[in-house]
Each structure stands twice: as structure tokens, then as C-alpha cells.
Amino acid sequence: MTPANAFExxxxxxxxxxxxxxxxxxxxxxxxxxxxxxxxDSIAEMVDHYRDMLRLCRNDNMGIRDILPCxxxxxxRDQECYDFVKWWMVxxxxxEDWREDGESYLSTHDADAYEDVTYFxxxxxxxxxxxxxLxxxxxxxxxxxxxxxxxxxLEGRNWPNEIIDKVQLSSISSPLSQKLVGLSIQELEALENRLIVQCQKLGGYTCTANFHFWRNFWEANDHLEENGLPQCSSQGSxxxxxxxxxHSHPAWWQTEGVVELLTIADRFAMGMRLKNIDMPAKQQEALMKDNPAFGPNMVGEVAGGRDMWMWMERALKTQDRYLM
Structure with missing residues (x-):
């Protein structure tokens, strides 16, 4: 029986x-x-609808939590995305009581988006x-x-600080990155190294979770057109x-610079394959130590797009020789 006023x-x-x-x-x-x-505007309206639907149905029987982050x-709305996923994941x-207690539902706020990703x-x-x-x-x-x-x-340019800050802010896309403008070069380099490791970890986790995803990433639209949208799925299928x-592909292609960065890593990995070059033993050991997803039997594995993530650091450092 439907309550007289279910909305209340x-x-x-x-x-x-x-x-x-x-x-x-x-x-x-x-x-x-x-x-x-x-x-x-339509995406913002979608988010408003989905947020309200989650308020009405905390158990999320329609799978909205899979759609909303991207x-x-x-x-x-990067911080909101990270908080949302962190709450569901952790x-x-x-x-224990979030299904009954509205106050504890989606209660994560201002989580550290730069933190380690081992909880994945x-x-x-x-x-x-x-x-x-990722x-x-x-x-x-x-x-x-x-x-x-x-x-x-900007090095060596005698410009006012406010102009330099504006130029730096114009070079970034995430609101979360605005606080990085005041960091030193050394701090930025250290943060970059941390993010590379985190990307490699998540890349490895996602390759393990679904063998097909990165292997077919570059032809995603073709696969969607050919196969249509399935009504259900199983893990890893x-x-x-x-x-x-x-759910995710529009966000990948609309986010400035990310596909270009993946292209650099993918082409570098392809070059290593064509030259039949293996990763140095010490680098393999370090990668496996920092990234459990890259087990001994997976290092050098091409299938599943895993090698793109394995070679990412080397690819970016090689590019730095020409840019930095």
C-alpha cells in the first residue's frame, strides 16, 4: 500500500x-x-535528478551510483565526485545504519583527492x-x-605576481588544482610522481577487474554502435x-589533456613492444612492489592494455626531456 504522502x-x-x-x-x-x-545544462539537470533520486532511494536499486561520478x-565538480565514490567504496x-539514517548517507566531504588508492x-x-x-x-x-x-x-620573466598567477590558473582544468599554484617546483615534481604511481595502481586494478576495458578503449564508440547497450552484465564481462x-567515455574525451596523455603512454608502450624491449629488472621489481596489480606473471603483459600503465612513468619522463 502506498503511503498518503510518500515524499514526506x-x-x-x-x-x-x-x-x-x-x-x-x-x-x-x-x-x-x-x-x-x-x-x-542537460548534464547538470541529470545530476540534480540523480541526486534527488538517491535521496528518495538510498539503496540505489537503479544503479545511479555507477552513472553519477563521470x-x-x-x-x-571533481571534489564532489571524489567524495561520492569514496563514500560508496569505503x-x-x-x-551500518545509512539505509535508515539519512544523516550518515553520502556523508563524506572534502576527502583528499590526492591520497593513495589502495582501497580500490x-x-x-x-x-x-x-x-x-582514474x-x-x-x-x-x-x-x-x-x-x-x-x-x-615563465622562468625569468619579470611579471607582476597577479599576472603570473592568472597564467598558471589558466593552464589547469580541475578546481582541485587551484591550490597547487603556490607549490614549489620540487613539490610539484613530488606530487607528479605520486599521481603517476596512483594512476598505475588504478590502471592495474581496472585491467585485473575487466580484461576487455583498456584493450578496447580506443574503439569504444565503435563497440557501442556495433553492440548496443546491454541490459545487464557480470563482473569482468x-x-x-x-x-x-x-557511462565514462564522454568524460574521458571531454576532459582536456587526459586522452593526449594516455596516447603518449600507449604509443611509448607500443614502441617498446615493436622493439621487443623489456622493462629493466629493477624497474619491474619497483613496479610490482608499489602496484600489487602488476604481479610477476603480469609484467610485460600486453593484453588488457596493462602495458600502457606500466610504461607511463617512463613515457612521461622521456617527454620531459623535450618539454621541461
Whole structure:
């Protein structure tokens, strides 16, 4: 039986009331149409709808938590994205009463987006969440490298500090990177190295979680056109890959610099393969130590796009010789 006013008495439990499901499905269908508009305004409206639908149904029976993170990244709401994923990945696993207690639901705020990503090392990894945070980490890495290059260009110029700050701010895309403008070159280099390691870890985790994703990343649109959108999927399956492509691919291609950075790493890895060059033993050992996803039997593995992440640091350092 439907309560007299479910919007007041049953907030958080809508899916458990059968007569509310058509309403929730209708809002979901509206968001599908808003996605087709593909404007920032339509994406912002989608986020508002999804946020409110999660408020009405905390248990998220419609899988909104898989869709929302990359939409937030498209709007440069990077901190909100990180907090959202961090809550689902960590807090929802330890909190016991969040389904009943609205105050503890999605209660993570201002989490450190530069922190280590070891908490993604899970047997049953949520690929949508891992891919969204990997995109965010690459976005932050691009910003750090842009700031370093900007400092190089500005070196020796006797400009007012406010002009220099404006130039540096114009070189970054994430609001989270604004606080990096005051860092020294040494601090930026250290942060870049940390982000590279984090990207490599997440790259390894996602390769392990779904063999198909990075192997087919560059042809994502073709695969979606050929196969359509599956109605369901299992972990590690081709269908899961297609669904994650559908949710995340626009954000990858709309985020300035990230695809270009992946292209650098991918082409470098391809060059190593063509030259039949193996990673030096010491570098292999260090990579396996810092990245559990790259086990001894996986180093040098091409399948699954794993080598792109393995060679990322070397690729970027090689590029630095010409830019920095």
C-alpha cells in the first residue's frame, strides 16, 4: 500500500514501495533523454535528478551510483565526485545504519583527492567507480604537468605576481588544482610522481577487474554502435565493458589533456613492444612492489592494455626531456 504522502514519510525507501517505481523509472527515462542533448545544462539537470533520486532511494536499486561520478567530472565538480565514490567504496562498507539514517548517507566531504588508492584493491571492484577516479587522477596529473611547463615558460620573466598567477590558473582544468599554484617546483615534481604511481595502481586494478576495458578503449564508440547497450552484465564481462564505456567515455574525451596523455603512454608502450624491449629488472621489481596489480606473471603483459600503465612513468619522463 502506498503511503498518503510518500515524499514526506518514505524518503530513502522509495523502491520498497511498489507504486513509486513507475515514478522512479520515468525520472530515469527523462535523464536518458537529457543525455542525448549533451549540453552542460542537460548534464547538470541529470545530476540534480540523480541526486534527488538517491535521496528518495538510498539503496540505489537503479544503479545511479555507477552513472553519477563521470557526470560530475564533466561538470568539473571533481571534489564532489571524489567524495561520492569514496563514500560508496569505503564508508558504505563500514557504516551500518545509512539505509535508515539519512544523516550518515553520502556523508563524506572534502576527502583528499590526492591520497593513495589502495582501497580500490578489492576482489569485487566497482569498475565504474575505479574508472571515474582514474580519470580524475589523470586529470590532476595533467594539471601538475601543465603547471610545471608553465613555470618553465615563465622562468625569468619579470611579471607582476597577479599576472603570473592568472597564467598558471589558466593552464589547469580541475578546481582541485587551484591550490597547487603556490607549490614549489620540487613539490610539484613530488606530487607528479605520486599521481603517476596512483594512476598505475588504478590502471592495474581496472585491467585485473575487466580484461576487455583498456584493450578496447580506443574503439569504444565503435563497440557501442556495433553492440548496443546491454541490459545487464557480470563482473569482468564484455557487457560490463560496454556499460562502463557508455557511462565514462564522454568524460574521458571531454576532459582536456587526459586522452593526449594516455596516447603518449600507449604509443611509448607500443614502441617498446615493436622493439621487443623489456622493462629493466629493477624497474619491474619497483613496479610490482608499489602496484600489487602488476604481479610477476603480469609484467610485460600486453593484453588488457596493462602495458600502457606500466610504461607511463617512463613515457612521461622521456617527454620531459623535450618539454621541461
Amino acid at each position: 514519510t518514505s524518503v530513502g525507501h522509495f523502491w520498497g514501495i511498489l507504486n513509486t517505481r513507475d515514478y522512479m523509472r520515468a525520472r530515469f527515462a527523462l535523464n536518458v533523454q537529457l543525455r542525448e542533448a549533451a549540453t552542460l 557526470l560530475l567530472l564533466q561538470l568539473d 564508508e558504505s562498507q563500514v557504516e 584493491d578489492q576482489r569485487f571492484l566497482d569498475l565504474n567507480h575505479a574508472i571515474a577516479i 580519470l580524475l587522477k589523470v586529470k590532476l596529473l595533467v594539471d601538475v604537468r601543465s603547471l610545471r611547463l608553465c613555470r618553465k615558460v 564484455w557487457e560490463e565493458m560496454l556499460l562502463v564505456f557508455y
